[in-house]
Amino acid sequence: MASSMVRKTLQTLNAFALRTVTSTSRHFSFAAEAGTTGQDPSSFTFSSDASEHPKLAATNRDENIYIQGPQKKSPASSSVTMPMSFMTGSIVGKRFYKNVTTREAEDGNGWNVMLDYRTLKTPSKRNLKCPTLALAKAIAAEWEFQQTEGIRPFTMPLMKLACTALERVPVTRPKIIEHLMKKFHQDLIFCHAPRDNDLTKDVRGLQVEKFGPITKWMESEFSFKPVVYTSFFGGKQEQGLVNAIENLLKKMDNCELAAIDAIAAAAHSLVIAIVMFRGRLDIEQAIELIRLEEDFQVDRWGLVEGGHDVDIADLRVQISSAAVFLGLSRKH
Structure with missing residues (x-):
């Protein structure tokens, strides 16, 4: 496998x-x-x-x-x-x-x-x-x-991630975690399109359907309900949830944190990275969530060759390589 x-x-x-x-x-x-x-x-x-x-x-x-x-x-x-x-x-x-x-x-x-x-x-x-x-x-x-x-x-993305885990993560762990937590409040999964706009209501329906199970899992797993918002500037999550996520990151080994950082950067979502880390999302499911709104627009207006298709390929490489690295680096 x-x-x-x-x-x-x-x-x-x-x-x-x-x-x-x-x-x-x-x-x-x-x-x-x-x-x-x-x-x-x-x-x-x-x-x-x-x-x-x-x-x-x-x-x-x-x-x-x-x-x-x-x-x-x-x-x-x-x-x-x-x-x-x-x-x-x-x-x-x-x-x-x-x-x-x-x-x-x-x-x-x-x-x-x-x-x-x-x-x-x-x-x-x-x-x-x-x-x-x-x-x-x-x-x-x-x-x-x-x-x-x-x-x-x-x-050679696995080579890059291995070097990152061996050299960058050990000396910059606090900064990596701090950066991830700063972005946590603006996480993709927490941001829904406005419900009172004809241009975005269909997107919101998809987000409620696809993001809803993730937010419910977060609430069940960490005992705090995530705040869902419509502002591009994000919304403040409860401190209890913030502390729980931060503690999880601190317990990760260097390879795990390198993979989480890579997935979060590509996905614009620490939540997606964590759910993949816990084995609740596979690569294809994660890519679907990340591209949910953009794929909706592509279906409506069409795909730009040399633009959307390259972006999709790049995202697939970044997410899949980090996920493979995460799995192969674990001692079973």
């Missing part, structure tokens, strides 16, 4: 990536340099034979895409280090490895991904250690999926 979910997610990512790569204006620069000073903090480093990777130059340094071989190192000390700008651009260079494998971490606590003999590392040069073998194999599948002519970091 997990492997089929990962395969389906990767197929969706590839289709979306190939469609949008020509329109993206963001560029990804990296250097495969080792033992140099003044190196860009977003550089991509790995051990390699210099003859295999000639340097490519561009006139604009800010948009450089180049590879420069480092001095040779022994296989025992070699690694692959992910850049800080990972997942922010298009094709970053040719595939420099042949085999992708996983192995148990040296301390026996977690699993590593290996590109040939090199241990995959995070932007801060720590071994990328996955809590479960399933997650390590899924990230390995992302790397195996890369084509010979180019590595596409934006098709």
